[in-house]
Amino acid sequence: MSLLDPRAPLRRLYRYGFRYRPQMRWAIFCSIMNKLCDLAPEILIGAAVDVVVRRDQSFLASLGLPDPVLQVGLLGVLTLLVWGGESLFQYLYQLAWRRLAQTMQHELRLDAFAHVQKLDMGFFEDRSTGSLVSILNDDINQLERFLDNGANQILQITTGCLGVGIVFFLLQPTIALLSMLPMPVIIIGSIWFQGRAEPLYAEVREKAGLISARLANSLTGIATIKSYTAEVRESEALGADSQNYRAANGEAIKLSSAFIPVVRMAVLSGFMVTLVYGGWLTLEDKLAVGAYSVLIFLSQRLLWPLTEMGATVDLYQRAMASTRRVLDLLDTQAPADDHGTPLALADVKGDVRFDAVSFAYAGRERVLEAVSAHIPAGTVAAFIGTTGSGKSTLAKLLMRFYEPSQGQVLLDGQPISSLRIRDLRRAISFVSQDVFLFDGTVGENIAYGAVGRAGWPTQGDIERAARLAEAHEFILGLPQGYDTLVGERGQKLSGGQRQRLSLARAILKDAPILVLDEATSAVDNETEAAIQRSLETIAVGRTTLVIAHRLTTIRHADQVFTVEDGRIVEVKGKAEWHGSAEA
Structure with a gap:
């Protein structure tokens, strides 16, 4: 050349x-x-x-x-x-x-x-x-x-x-x-x-x-x-x-x-x-x-x-x-995160709607087909289904990790594609089943939830988030407490401990929307119970999407969407869901 x-x-x-x-x-x-x-x-x-x-x-x-x-x-x-x-x-x-x-x-x-x-x-x-x-x-x-x-x-x-x-x-x-x-x-x-x-x-x-x-x-x-x-x-x-x-x-x-x-x-x-x-x-x-x-x-x-x-x-x-x-x-072309309508965090109510959303990963068949769901602000919605049914993809679309092939996702009535990406993501706390911890201290990993906020969180803020995630007790039992190094990807901690730190990080972010993507799929019963107790507290006043396959994880849901083969095949309200669960 x-x-x-x-x-x-x-x-x-x-x-x-x-x-x-x-x-x-x-x-x-x-x-x-x-x-x-x-x-x-x-x-x-x-x-x-x-x-x-x-x-x-x-x-x-x-x-x-x-x-x-x-x-x-x-x-x-x-x-x-x-x-x-x-x-x-x-x-x-x-x-x-x-x-x-x-x-x-x-x-x-x-x-x-x-x-x-x-x-x-x-x-x-x-x-x-x-x-x-x-x-x-x-x-x-x-x-x-x-x-x-x-x-x-x-x-x-x-x-x-x-x-x-x-x-x-x-x-x-x-x-x-x-x-x-x-x-x-x-x-x-x-x-x-x-x-x-x-x-x-x-x-x-x-x-x-x-x-x-x-x-x-x-x-x-x-x-x-x-x-x-x-x-x-x-x-x-x-x-x-x-x-x-x-x-x-x-x-x-x-x-x-x-x-x-x-x-x-x-x-x-x-x-x-x-x-x-x-x-x-x-x-x-x-x-x-x-x-x-x-x-x-x-x-x-x-x-x-x-x-x-x-x-x-x-x-x-x-x-x-x-x-x-x-x-x-x-x-390499990147989505323009500086474009779109600014979204003030204080103005977010948390009303989420999936409107006839379809999606396929590159080179693969569609994993979602004309999915519609409405989660009113401040409520808890659960999405259940078998592995590969497409429920986790809904969370990724809400975070705008991907864009729908058809349809749209709306937040408080606005298509999220019209919003500034970083503002949208600041409004969502995301807890994944694949927990990633940075090679730093316990305290630093929890404090990561405050990135983008004015000022660095105090030790009191960090400990409050840890208590809400029921992580404070086990942290105090670590060699250096909150100053204990977790190792690369948190390898010095157990899976349940990593998951609780991930939840504490999301709590500290204090976003109006909380998404839990199979957050209890790989933890023991004790950790699951701890996370359930935490959810009863932190879900109050915020929109919560729980993606799970364990029925125990979603017992506090206001509505439950059953996903099969990329479609929502059943929707149950709180009373209806609790009645069928008890039966």
Whole structure:
């Protein structure tokens, strides 16, 4: 793909980084100035040779400085300034590029992560967590490495070629033309290499993502692996993925390794032209000795750095493959959460209605078919049915994790599709059967329910929520109480303890709507009873949707909807439900 193509990763990266133009320009300026100072000593050496050989007939003498001693003195001062300038600009460009790399890495990772959090749930069904982690971490780090070193190297090589080329043409146009004959070979070779390397490095990044996915999946399921004594199998599977990565990387390395010797031979031919033809011109008194010295020295500065192009282009291609993956992720269409009608939490009454709602997950048959249900504000509604009947999908539609294929969901008479997503979700406390706890303390996990509210909750607020969830007693029995670390995903706690913390978190959120999605399906009788007692208190004054398959869980429901094969087949009011349950 051509760099001029708007889809080219470098152009896309430049568009993304447009806000960093001042930093980019300063870094570029410092790199160019460093290279120009780096080239100047060779010119000064040639001038010194010219002074020693020609004395009062030297080039400097023609500028009005006939005394050779003064000429040498001037060259000494200029050398000091040039070396000082080179050192200064090297410090400045390293500082500028590294700051830019760190800033862009930081901002790009935050932008990508923020964007990922906005994507709908369907996106995550098609991608592994490990692959996304690989993009957000490894790929962005690869881009940082390029900005740290590669960008400066490309600029310095380009500046060196242009600067030396100008000096060559000023001193001896014929030698300039002959010595630059290898340049088209090097440029064409670089373009060819880029075309061949791009798909190879894209595959390398894909294979790296698969390894990350494998590791994340295995470490998350370590208990299952151990219980089935599948450690050897998992190691073999990782070995196969790692071997695929190794093979893909080997093909890319083979190509980049072949590039360097080709460039080296092209460089050698250019240097030989300067050495032999320039030497003949000097012997024939057609070229000054000082000028010949400058050409010899500069030919190396022009051509030998090109031997590093293989490594530089290799770094560039790896970075561009990573950039493509990151920017493709950023370009993934996300629902617009800033659009829609604002919803003030204080104005939410909690009247929920499903109006002829149908839904199908991508590539699957419909799981809901023309479902209609009305849950008045402040009441408790239960949805019961067999596994896979579609009852949990109703909760996901209410949270707008997905959008209905047909029909609509309304809150207080307004279609939720017209509301601002974050306002809608702030109005709902959600407790899932798949409890997720963060790797922090018990108190921090409960306090997470207050995210988005003004001010951080006090210890009293946290303990009140824990008491309502009947979690306070067991928390006090933990080694450090509320400061006890729960471990990744709460693995240091039992399933019932995790569920009670999840309920406490939802209680602390204090939203007008509470959704319990199979919240007691995987807990013991004691925990279920505790959650039931909690519900009698926290359901008062708020709309509560209970999705369950245990009848004991829904005994306090004002109405019960029975869901079968994606349809509501029966609706019972409180009196009717209690009468049939007792019978």
